Amino acid sequence: MTSASNDRAAGNAPLAIEYAPAPESKAVVNIRERYQLFIDGSFVPPLQGGYFPTINPATEEPLAEVALAGEDDVDRAVGAARRAFDEVWSPMPGRERAKYIFRIARIIQERARELAVLESIDNGKPIRESRDVDVPLAAAYFFYYAGWADKLEYVRPGPVPGPIGVAGQVIPWNFPLLMAAWKLAPALAAGNTCVLKPAETTPLSALLLAEIFQQAELPPGVANIVTGAGATGAALVAHPGVGKVAFTGSTEVGKQIQGELAGSGKRLTLELGGKAANIIFDDAPIEQAIEGIVNGIYFNQGHVCCAGSRLLVQESIADEVVERLRRRLATLRLGDPLDKNTDIGAINSAAQLEKIRRLSKTGEAEGGISWSSGCALPERGYWFPPTVFTKVEPAHTIAREEIFGPVLSVMTFRTPEEAVQRANNTVYGLSAGVWTEKGSRILWMAERLRAGVVWANTYNRFDPASPFGGFKESGFGREGGRHGLEAYLER
Numbered sequence: 058m059t060s061a062s063n064d065r066a067a068g069n070a071p072l073a074i075e076y077a078p079a080p081e082s083k084a085v086v087n088i089r090e091r092y093q094l095f096i097d098g099s100f101v102p103p104l105q106g107g108y109f110p111t112i113n114p115a116t117e118e119p120l121a122e123v124a125l126a127g128e129d130d131v132d133r134a135v136g137a138a139r140r141a142f143d144e145v146w147s148p149m150p151g152r153e154r155a156k157y158i159f160r161i162a163r164i165i166q167e168r169a170r171e172l173a174v175l176e177s178i179d180n181g182k183p184i185r186e187s188r189d190v191d192v193p194l195a196a197a198y199f200f201y202y203a204g205w206a207d208k209l210e211y212v213r214p215g216p217v218p219g220p221i222g223v224a225g226q227v228i229p230w231n232f233p234l235l236m237a238a239w240k241l242a243p244a245l246a247a248g249n250t251c252v253l254k255p256a257e258t259t260p261l262s263a264l265l266l267a268e269i270f271q272q273a274e275l276p277p278g279v280a281n282i283v284t285g286a287g288a289t290g291a292a293l294v295a296h297p298g299v300g301k302v303a304f305t306g307s308t309e310v311g312k313q314i315q316g317e318l319a320g321s322g323k324r325l326t327l328e329l330g331g332k333a334a335n336i337i338f339d340d341a342p343i344e345q346a347i348e349g350i351v352n353g354i355y356f357n358q359g360h361v362c363c364a365g366s367r368l369l370v371q372e373s374i375a376d377e378v379v380e381r382l383r384r385r386l387a388t389l390r391l392g393d394p395l396d397k398n399t400d401i402g403a404i405n406s407a408a409q410l411e412k413i414r415r416l417s418k419t420g421e422a423e424g425g426i427s428w429s430s431g432c433a434l435p436e437r438g439y440w441f442p443p444t445v446f447t448k449v450e451p452a453h454t455i456a457r458e459e460i461f462g463p464v465l466s467v468m469t470f471r472t473p474e475e476a477v478q479r480a481n482n483t484v485y486g487l488s489a490g491v492w493t494e495k496g497s498r499i500l501w502m503a504e505r506l507r508a509g510v511v512w513a514n515t516y517n518r519f520d521p522a523s524p525f526g527g528f529k530e531s532g533f534g535r536e537g538g539r540h541g542l543e544a545y546l547e548r
């Protein structure tokens with residue numbers, strides 16, 4: 058090895074590679090000036106009128122006007138879904154339903170570039186992620202659940218379970234297309250019909266999915282999309298024609314919905330916030346662990362419910378890990394989400410940027426030491442640099458509250474028992490990461506961590522066959538795998 062590569066192997070020299078711009082072409086998407094609601098197989102204007110803008114968070118430019126669904130529109134959509142349930146979708150044999158769902162999966166693959174570019178423009182996430190993660194996984198969830206549609210008798214022992222009816226589904230802005238797939242694919246496979254409410258800031262990929270439903274000749278009313286803000290979601294959740302509510306979003310709104318639905322007889326699953334511990338033991342493969350830390354908290358600008366936002370490092374290697382992490386972060390490229398070399402895209406909205414700034418200031422005020430990578434921020438748009446807080450105490454706000462941004466809080470531990478105690482010291486319980494060479498220690502930790510998912514020597518890995526969901530205030534119910542079907546089947 059040369060001395061330069063020795064230095065690099067030792068983590069002493071950051072790789073300063075310059076990249077020429079490599080923008081993905083926007084020509085593949087056709088963004089309309091105005092989008093309507095998708096009800097009963099057609100795009101229809103809202104009954105009371107009203108449109109809201111969606112913007113590109115990387116430039117602050119308006120992209121399109123989107124219909125604002127009122128209570129009467131939600132009522133129309135639920136009515137269409139009910140008719141489609143009674144007359145078409147639930148009487149249809151599972152093997153026939155499967156054909157439609159397989160067709161949707163294949164069209165998502167065929168139109169993958171279009172979906173990825175649109176998602177990056179509306180959400181701000183790097184094209185590398187929408188292209189390699191969001192869109193392929195969305196197709197994978199439709200493929201996976203298409204395969205279940207004619208095998209529902211194997212979901213659990215006993216009589217063949219039937220569908221519930223109309224599912225009302227509300228999703229957040231961080232993985233707009235993927236969350237739509239997580240919701241729609243199992244519901245449709247189980248024989249339910251759906252009304253989906255995308256987030257206000259990211260409605261466009263769900264509306265492109267509606268076009269895909271038309272292209273797949275999905276019978277009218279089987280899947281409906283009502284766009285709008287929180288009030289539209291609230292109207293959907295409250296509608297008496299909805300038999301099952303699936304909500305992904307903040308713990309605050311989730312608690313509110315749980316209170317409202319108590320005693321209504323509606324089935325409910327909640328996928329809420331998180332404050333996951335990513336735990337690095339002194340025998341961990343350090344280079345890989347550094348990549349896992351980066352992927353854990355800076356993937357999708359940290360807008361990830363299961364983000365590894367609390368780094369717990371064994372004390373003996375803490376200084377080395379933080380030093381290497383800083384060097385690695387200095388090489389991340391922040392900027393144009395459509396550039397294929399971009400690692401860190403835009404923060405999704407002005408409101409989210411404000412929240413990240415406020416919590417970071419609180420972190421400093423409470424005694425945490427903040428370090429940010431020196432990357433230049435574009436003038437327009439919403440941006441926040443990759444940031445690491447050291448000297449964080451478990452009682453600090455940034456060790457307890459979900460920031461939902463590219464901000465990591467570092468703490469240390471001495472023994473495995475202390476790592477478990479610190480990791481579980483949270484109101485959340487969605488996920489955790491463990492980095493160690495010892496298989497026995499991975500199993501020992503996994504048994505004790507109160508988290509729905511525990512990743513070992515990796516982070517933020519998803520597979521449609523694997524259930525995902527929370528403990529405690531991270532919610533209840535599982536999405537993915539056989540478990541994900543339970544939420545959409547009669548008990």
Ligand code: NAP
Pocket residue numbers: 227228229230231232254255256257258285286287288289290291292294305306307308310311313314327328329330331361362363459461487527531532
């Ligand atoms: P949010 O404010 O709770 O919004 C989530 C969705 O609910 C949006 O579509 C929102 O509409 C809608 N909504 C708002 N108020 C409502 C109400 N009263 N009734 C019904 N629907 C309502 O959450 P967010 O801030 O957008 O999303 C970030 C949160 O989602 C984070 O806490 C994150 O951890 C969580 N999340 C969890 C998972 C998981 O799988 N566990 C996955 C992703 C995100 P508008 O956006 O249009 O206002």
Ligand code: MG
Pocket residue numbers: 111112113114178179180258259260
């Ligand atoms: Mg937008």
